[in-house]
Amino acid sequence: MLTPFHYCAPHTLAEVSDQLLQAAPHGRMVAGGTDLLPNLERRRVLAQTVIALPPLAELRSVSGSLQAGLRLGALVTLVELTQAPLVGAHWPVLAQAATLMATPAVRSLATIGGNLCGGLPLADLVVVGLALDADVEIYGPAGTRRQPLSQFIAPWGVVQLAPGEILTAVYVPPVAGLAAYQRFSVRAAADVVLANVAVRRAGAEVRIVAGGHGPRPGRLWAAEAVVAGDGDIEAAAASAAEWACPADDARASRAYRQALVGVLVGRALRAVQEAA
Amino acid sequence: MSDDAPLTLTINGTAHLCHAAGHHTLLDVLRNELGLTGTNEGCRTGECGACTIWLDGQPAPACLVLAQRAAGRAITTVEGLAHGSQLTPLQAAFVSHGALQCGFCTPGMLMTATALLSAPRTTPLTEAEVRAALTGNLCRCTGYVKIVAAILAVAVETADSGGGRPV
Numbered sequence: 001m002l003t004p005f006h007y008c009a010p011h012t013l014a015e016v017s018d019q020l021l022q023a024a025p026h027g028r029m030v031a032g033g034t035d036l037l038p039n040l041e042r043r044r045v046l047a048q049t050v051i052a053l054p055p056l057a058e059l060r061s062v063s064g065s066l067q068a069g070l071r072l073g074a075l076v077t078l079v080e081l082t083q084a085p086l087v088g089a090h091w092p093v094l095a096q097a098a099t100l101m102a103t104p105a106v107r108s109l110a111t112i113g114g115n116l117c118g119g120l121p122l123a124d125l126v127v128v129g130l131a132l133d134a135d136v137e138i139y140g141p142a143g144t145r146r147q148p149l150s151q152f153i154a155p156w157g158v159v160q161l162a163p164g165e166i167l168t169a170v171y172v173p174p175v176a177g178l179a180a181y182q183r184f185s186v187r188a189a190a191d192v193v194l195a196n197v198a199v200r201r202a203g204a205e206v207r208i209v210a211g212g213h214g215p216r217p218g219r220l221w222a223a224e225a226v227v228a229g230d231g232d233i234e235a236a237a238a239s240a241a242e243w244a245c246p247a248d249d250a251r252a253s254r255a256y257r258q259a260l261v262g263v264l265v266g267r268a269l270r271a272v273q274e275a276a
Numbered sequence: 277m278s279d280d281a282p283l284t285l286t287i288n289g290t291a292h293l294c295h296a297a298g299h300h301t302l303l304d305v306l307r308n309e310l311g312l313t314g315t316n317e318g319c320r321t322g323e324c325g326a327c328t329i330w331l332d333g334q335p336a337p338a339c340l341v342l343a344q345r346a347a348g349r350a351i352t353t354v355e356g357l358a359h360g361s362q363l364t365p366l367q368a369a370f371v372s373h374g375a376l377q378c379g380f381c382t383p384g385m386l387m388t389a390t391a392l393l394s395a396p397r398t399t400p401l402t403e404a405e406v407r408a409a410l411t412g413n414l415c416r417c418t419g420y421v422k423i424v425a426a427i428l429a430v431a432v433e434t435a436d437s438g439g440g441r442p443v
Binding site for chain 2: 004006041079105189
């Protein structure tokens with residue numbers, strides 16, 4: 001049984017924002033609940049108030065076009081992400097990443113916004129979103145603002161939300177080039193990811209993002225420069241392994257994770273090359 | 277909606293008036309208030325699949341759904357599969373294949389696999405697809421072999437009969 005909390009389900013974003021301000025610092029938003037409820041169950045998170053996000057069309061919809069870019073409402077579930085025709089046609093790497101996450105049943109609840117706001121250093125959609133140069137849309141007492149995903153993610157599970165602010169959507173720019181995502185965990189499903197990498201290539205420009213690059217996902221600039229220069233994938237993979245800064249913990253050593261990052265960068269770059 | 281407000285949940289086609297506190301999960305209400313103990317409580321963190329139910333026809337772990345948020349959704353539990361004592365083809369296949377030992381994971385397995393078998397498809401169901409669908413349902417007795425065999429047997433049977441049969 002969860003520790004008792006007050007539950008409320010406001011109907012508008014303004015009401016959610018008000019409730020968050022009133023409940024601070026012990027208020028929590030709930031979307032899919034697949035992160036919050038296990039954390040409450042394990043007493044890793046304490047909540048006196050849990051505020052459900054309302055299923056508004058602007059939060060639930062997938063919209064946009066190849067020319068204008070993609071807008072994903074924060075409450076779009078991972079199953080919906082894998083099934084959205086627009087995503088599959090023009091941003092398939094997002095759907096591919098979503099199919100690798102958690103388990104099928106959890107994916108029917110878990111939301112895009114939840115994955116981004118969880119702030120995990122190896123969050124799948126953060127790694128892919130950084131490679132795709134995504135922005136986030138945030139509603140708050142001062143109005144709606146938009147900022148790069150790279151500035152939204154701070155180290156160690158913190159996201160840049162001010163009191164009363166709510167992540168409402170993710171914007172992905174029009175497709176520029178090809179992208180690939182690779183990750184490794186001991187068990188294929190429902191296991192902790194040990195390393196993950198997303199790559200996007202547009203002409204000579206290559207972006208390589210690794211999860212857990214220090215306390216957050218980050219770009220592997222040196223490897224990007226290597227592959228953009230002479231296109232040598234093996235050298236880029238070696239550079240990625242050398243410069244990656246993964247965790248060193250009970251699940252895997254730093255050296256093992258560095259080697260994994262190199263292997264995954266090589267696989268992702270080859271996947272992009274083969275798709276070209 | 278606020279704490280302790282009476283809540284109407286539609287379960288297996290029947291509306292139930294419940295009194296769930298804000299922190300009660302759908303799993304808590306199913307088992308403790310409504311006595312629908314077919315849905316098993318395993319890890320309570322969405323990892324084992326023993327509490328898999330359907331929300332609007334889609335498998336979901338009942339432990340990760342706050343009861344208040346299940347209002348207005350069509351909830352189906354393992355009790356909603358069989359018609360009285362008449363087992364569904366998949367339930368019968370679990371029996372005939374010996375696809376259970378202790379039985380704890382069975383309700384979740386049935387909910388996941390029945391949804392898989394009911395989904396419209398254009399190609400025959402493969403073993404790899406069955407195993408991928410079952411990644412969120414842990415069984416610590418059987419080693420999955422007989423469970424997978426039972427599901428594939430029903431898939432073949434359904435395809436042979438032209439599809440569209442309830443599973």
